[in-house]
Amino acid sequence: MVVTDDAVWVTSSNVNHVVRLDAKTNRPTTIVNVRKPCSGLAAGFGSIWIPSCGAHSLVRVDLHTGKVQAEILVSPADSEGGITIGAGSVWMASDKKGVLARIDPQTNKVAAEITIPSGSFAPAFADDAVWITSTEQNLLTHIDPQTNQVVTSIPIGPQPRFLTAGAGSIWTLNQGDGTISRVDTKTNKLVATIQAGIPGTGGEIAFGEGSVWATVFQIPISRIDPATNAVAQQWTGIGGDSIRVGHGSIWLTDIAHGKVWRLDPKLP
Numbered sequence: 001m002v003v004t005d006d007a008v009w010v011t012s013s014n015v016n017h018v019v020r021l022d023a024k025t026n027r028p029t030t031i032v033n034v035r036k037p038c039s040g041l042a043a044g045f046g047s048i049w050i051p052s053c054g055a056h057s058l059v060r061v062d063l064h065t066g067k068v069q070a071e072i073l074v075s076p077a078d079s080e081g082g083i084t085i086g087a088g089s090v091w092m093a094s095d096k097k098g099v100l101a102r103i104d105p106q107t108n109k110v111a112a113e114i115t116i117p118s119g120s121f122a123p124a125f126a127d128d129a130v131w132i133t134s135t136e137q138n139l140l141t142h143i144d145p146q147t148n149q150v151v152t153s154i155p156i157g158p159q160p161r162f163l164t165a166g167a168g169s170i171w172t173l174n175q176g177d178g179t180i181s182r183v184d185t186k187t188n189k190l191v192a193t194i195q196a197g198i199p200g201t202g203g204e205i206a207f208g209e210g211s212v213w214a215t216v217f218q219i220p221i222s223r224i225d226p227a228t229n230a231v232a233q234q235w236t237g238i239g240g241d242s243i244r245v246g247h248g249s250i251w252l253t254d255i256a257h258g259k260v261w262r263l264d265p266k267l268p
Helices: none
Strands: 007-012 017-022 028-033 042-044 047-052 057-062 068-072 083-086 089-095 099-104 109-115 120-126 129-134 139-144 149-155 160-166 169-174 179-184 189-195 204-208 211-216 219-225 230-235 243-246 249-254 259-263
Touching: 007 249, 042 083, 047 083, 083 120, 089 109, 089 120, 109 149, 120 160, 129 160, 139 160, 149 189, 169 204, 169 211, 189 230, 211 243, 219 249
Parallel strands: 160 204, 204 243
Antiparallel strands: 007 017, 017 028, 042 047, 047 057, 057 068, 083 089, 089 099, 099 109, 120 129, 129 139, 139 149, 160 169, 169 179, 179 189, 204 211, 211 219, 219 230, 243 249, 249 259
């Protein structure tokens, strides 16, 4: 999912759709046909950016009309990955051997290819830097967008994949043991390892409403308090896969039933 000023967009890979949900009405208003959308969504430069595992490309769609504006011949490195926007560019891992593609939205072309640790799939942009996890090497890599060079790679928890930014930190969901690693973006230091108890493939993590929110199958929401670096609340049961925070709500996909839940973060 990706949150915009007036909506939430969500992929449905099994039916080759990306759907816009209006934040005021909670109803779908636009459906975009994309072959096997995967590896997340990003919003920026008046567009939604959709990695396609079916077409092995990056599809650019108009934020307001849902019309395809461009199809860029750069393939996502893995279906379970991500895409991010920052420093005037779109960033997506394009090869599991260790390549981060920088796409120029002015030309709709790859402007640079940056060598990163192999098995890196999910980037995020925060504090004037690109951050990407290596699931294969248990690393969080910091890239300087001014130079297109790796600043450092930080050892973190086992098999990190999804990540989010908030409270001066990068937070990674580690699929190997279900921990969450917190890395300070100023010092590049691992400052906490949080025992969340949510291992396994899939899942996602987001920051908002003053908390970190993580999801995996059967444990759809874990709320982590940045003040204590501990799990403050946890819910179990059906659901879980993708989670975002926006419009005063938690947005959670229930992949088993093809639904999106909208939840009040202030309710117990």
